[in-house]
Amino acid sequence: MSLGRIVKLQALITKPLRRAYSTAPELTQIRHNVKRSDYANLEDKDIAFFESIVGKRYALQEDLQAYNVDFWRSVRGNSQLVLKPGTTQEVSAILKYCNERKLAVCPQGGNTGVVGGAVPVFDEIVLSLTRLDKILHIDEITGIAACETGCILENLDNKARELDLVVPLDLGAKSSCHVGGNVSTNAGGLRVVRYGNLHGSVLGLEVVLANGEILDLMSDFKKDNTGYHLKHLFIGAEGTLGVVTKVSILCAPAPQAQHVAFLGLPNFDAVLKTFKSAKLNLGEILSACEMIDAPTLDASLEHFKLNSPINGFPFYMLLETSGSNGTHDMEKINKFVEIGMERGEIIDGTITGEARKMQEIWKLRELAPMALTKDGYCFYYDLSLPLRDFYSIVEVMQKRIGTLATRVTGFGHLGDSNLHLNVSCPAYTDELHHKIEPFLYEYTHKLKGSVSAEHGIGFIKKNYLKYSKSAEAIAMMRDMKKLLDPKGILNPYKVLN
Missing domain, CATH: 3.30.70.2190 (Alpha-Beta Plaits)
Structure with missing residues (x-):
């Protein structure tokens, strides 16, 4: 069993999380001047239906701050209902109903993201997938593991290690992040230089579409050259095209x-x-x-x-x-x-x-990352850059921001050209925010880099997708969204909206 990567962060995370909720940020809709789309408003009849599906115990209407605020205190929604389905069929029934009623839904896993992709912007129903946490099987011969979307990454890794295997993904938040969330954001982490990204490791998915249809794309094969590889549409789609409910992933032999x-x-x-x-x-x-x-x-x-x-x-x-x-x-x-x-x-x-x-x-x-948030507030950026320019952007930002920040720092995955640039300060200010953006993304574009290396686009970066994707590519992404989610109920205001 490999021990070098076993870092237990849960105890350290608990205190910052509580502080985040007690000092919640301004509502996203106000801070970013967002207009609510024409979704239906939640009514008593809707709540009664959802309770008939998941039970009253798992249809939460009180103490929802933890579901409305992200871990990094950068975004906050105003959802009045959190649903916790226990099966794929329950997810299907919920989405089918929401699609018919045009009720917006925000899928949520461990809520450890950094781009505001997993919390509502307005009053979207939060679809918490924490109960879908089963490890279905791990084959010690082939190394293929299958689990439900809410399985915590560390739990899957620990189970794999009992069979001398290792999950090919390692994150600082592994003790709380969900495998389904990792897939939905195409999380990179610390081992990409060794194992590659999730597009290569994920063998199959089960996904529930906006209309409630269950799409079975699960597979136990590394090689399956039969038609379009539809699973790749949902890896990194951040819950905007469908809700991932099961994952099949290829584990590697554990290092000795x-x-x-x-x-x-x-x-x-x-x-x-x-x-x-x-x-x-x-x-x-x-x-x-x-x-x-x-x-x-x-x-x-x-x-x-x-x-x-x-x-x-x-x-x-x-x-x-x-x-x-x-x-x-x-x-x-x-x-x-x-x-x-x-x-x-x-x-x-x-x-x-x-x-x-x-x-x-x-x-x-x-x-x-957590240390920098203890300065008060941290603007946290995730970029892919040519290696020769990997750090120059930090030096440029240090000069540009000057004394407005407590620290301007850079660290990251040098092995796969992924820089995490951070600007910490005592508290959020519009002045500092506008000093950083859009300049940082324009500078990244000039270097032919990516505005998101591994954390996705979410809400925070949706206006900057144009710096990394052509107009033609974005138009095709919009077409795909309209095809799979014509009423736009899945994770609205994110990625493209």
Whole structure:
């Protein structure tokens, strides 16, 4: 069993979540001046019908703040009803009724997203999928796992590890995020450099369409070259085309040996050269390659009272290896670090294969997003950029924003060109928001980057999709939305709306 990635965040998440709900942001519709579309209003007869489907216990009308506010305190809706179906058939009945009545629906999983895709904008009915949490089966021979949409990622991974398998997706929020939500946002996480993204790992889906039709796209095969691969329409669609209810995913063999290297580097050019060396010298055992700048590390150390094995450098790299022979892997890592130090690209560092020490090092990176929110408020951006320009955008924003921010930082998945740019401040202000946007997205567009690397578009980025997709592509996406959801009831105001 691999222990290097086991970082329990639930206890640390609980307190910030409570603070988020007690200091809820301004209503999204007001802050962003959104006009409600012509959806029907919820009536007593609707509630009576839903109660007949899920039972009164699972048709919630009180204490709904946790479902209306996102974890990052950036958006807030005003839903008056949360439904918790327990079966695919119940989801189907709910959507069929909502489609006939033209009642808007907001599907919601673990609510750990960062672009406002999982909470309502107005009074949409929240379709909470937390009860659909069963692990259906895991085949220890083929590595194929099937689960319901509300299965928590960490629970599926723990079950897979009992069979010497590992889910090919790892996130800091793994103890609360749902597999269905991961698929619906095409979550990337820490292991893309090793396992690729979910379009390659997901074998099949079960999806309920807006009209209540259940679409069975489940599969137990990696290769199935029969017609259109419709499952890909729903991976990353953020619940706007259908509601994912089951997932079939290919798990990988669990690594028998893991090591982590935490390195201090003098400049970003050294970061690039070290990444190139890692690909060359670590090759098949490289499973994660993260970059952390000094302001990000300072936030983690300051707010969570963590200890760093090295300090005092402008840039840090966290590299993880996963292999089958610990001695062989350690020899490769030592040689890689030795080469980097001889070239002056690595100034200092530490290497460990001890589970506890690996866990402590990973906390420095995984707790960074939450550490930055403890500055008060954090504008959090998720970009794909050409590697040579990976960090320049952070420096540009530091100069542009100046003293308006507490910190302007950059960290992320260097191995797949995914930068997380963060602007923390004491509290949200329109002045700072407009200083960042749309400039940041225009700058990303000039670099031919993507405005969303792994977190999706949601509500927050819907006006900026044009910076990453052509007008023709967006028009085709709209056509697909009209075909599958002609009344627009599924997750309105998100992605395209």
